Amino acid sequence: MLTSSRYRSFAVLLFPFALAGFTRPLQVPAQDPKAQPSSADKNQRAHALLDAASKVNGLTGDDVKPWHLKGTWTSYGWENSKPEIGAVEKWSTGRYQWRINYVSKTSSSKVWSLSRMRLLKPKKDDSFDWEPVSDPLSEAGSIKPDYELEMMHLNVGVALDCVSVVHPERYKKPIYQQFFPTLCFDEKLRLRLESWGSYVTQYDAYQTFQNHAVAGNVKEAYSGKTLWEYKQTALEALSPGDEVLLKPDKDAVSLPHSVEFGDPQPVPIYRAAGSTYLQADDVKKGEIVWIPIVIQKDGSVRAQSGRGAYLRRAGSDLLSSNSGDTASGIMPLFAAAERWRFEPYIVDGNPVEVNFLLPFTEDGQPWGKW
Numbered sequence: 001m002l003t004s005s006r007y008r009s010f011a012v013l014l015f016p017f018a019l020a021g022f023t024r025p026l027q028v029p030a031q032d033p034k035a036q037p038s039s040a041d042k043n044q045r046a047h048a049l050l051d052a053a054s055k056v057n058g059l060t061g062d063d064v065k066p067w068h069l070k071g072t073w074t075s076y077g078w079e080n081s082k083p084e085i086g087a088v089e090k091w092s093t094g095r096y097q098w099r100i101n102y103v104s105k106t107s108s109s110k111v112w113s114l115s116r117m118r119l120l121k122p123k124k125d126d127s128f129d130w131e132p133v134s135d136p137l138s139e140a141g142s143i144k145p146d147y148e149l150e151m152m153h154l155n156v157g158v159a160l161d162c163v164s165v166v167h168p169e170r171y172k173k174p175i176y177q178q179f180f181p182t183l184c185f186d187e188k189l190r191l192r193l194e195s196w197g198s199y200v201t202q203y204d205a206y207q208t209f210q211n212h213a214v215a216g217n218v219k220e221a222y223s224g225k226t227l228w229e230y231k232q233t234a235l236e237a238l239s240p241g242d243e244v245l246l247k248p249d250k251d252a253v254s255l256p257h258s259v260e261f262g263d264p265q266p267v268p269i270y271r272a273a274g275s276t277y278l279q280a281d282d283v284k285k286g287e288i289v290w291i292p293i294v295i296q297k298d299g300s301v302r303a304q305s306g307r308g309a310y311l312r313r314a315g316s317d318l319l320s321s322n323s324g325d326t327a328s329g330i331m332p333l334f335a336a337a338e339r340w341r342f343e344p345y346i347v348d349g350n351p352v353e354v355n356f357l358l359p360f361t362e363d364g365q366p367w368g369k370w
Contacts, residue, residue: 046149066238274336
């Protein structure tokens with residue numbers, strides 16, 4: 001079962017490059033230390049590269065006219081189970097005005113976006129609402145203009161310029177984000193690799209659409225194991241007659257708001273500990289269990305036990321756990337999560353419901369500084 005982008009965003013992606021299409025050994029060109037630019041120059045150049053690339057990649061720019069895409073999605077999962085293959089179709093008239101459909105043998109989903117604050121879905125459907133090509137640099141939003149960046153030149157079969165944050169521990173990150181992403185661009189400013197932790201996402205088979213670069217093939221791997229792959233089968237201008245498809249069904253219900261990278265984080269005003277029934281093999285000391293919740297308009301919490309939970313391994317990587325002994329052993333944490341209280345989350349002056357991941361240590365204590 002595929003999960004929403006809102007939960008995919010929490011995956012912590014650094015640098016194994018042994019993916020299809022980048023088969024040559026990693027080679028970092030030797031440089032004369034005397035010829036290297038100063039750190040201030042590197043920072044300025046890296047920010048300039050990131051700003052320029054944000055205008056080239058994806059389909060969220062103000063200059064992009066309505067569009068329609070189709071693609072296939074293959075999810076391989078964490079274990080050696082049979083892959084799930086689904087079809088994705090999306091219609092868009094603007095960054096926050098779109099509809100997306102997902103269909104596979106085991107599930108189906110329709111989601112409409114009417115504005116940044118308002119997502120809707122049929123009452124009984126799942127809420128898979130993401131594809132990886134229209135906004136590939138969304139996670140770069142966590143990198144602020146005043147953060148110090150560096151740029152590295154790499155040759156991995158393709159010449160790349162990679163941008164990363166210098167001494168990232170100096171900067172505040174979302175509670176669920178262990179690293180800032182490292183982003184690698186080719187000579188045409190197209191995003192080719194995105195990495196953090198043991199995750200690497202690779203973008204290939206680019207086409208130019210309305211003067212923007214759009215990847216036709218996207219693949220994500222964890223420690224060299226492919227987790228999912230997206231292949232685009234069509235990208236075209238939206239036919240005027242198809243704009244009616246962006247109108248929600250009569251039975252559509254609202255979805256909680258999703259905190260985007262760079263947005264303010266929810267502020268807790270009461271935190272509760274819980275208990276776990278875990279064996280040593282399930283969760284080790286120092287590992288973190290993440291409970292998916294919805295922060296309601298009044299700041300109270302509704303836990304989403306149907307989504308399973310997530311485990312952060314070795315302080316760096318995020319693994320999903322929604323079945324078996326590990327899942328049953330952390331069920332008491334869902335009850336603990338519902339005792340938390342937050343300040344109402346405000347968007348454009350209005351309180352909204354918010355999707356969030358709540359972190360606990362392996363012994364059920366609230367984790368981290370807020």
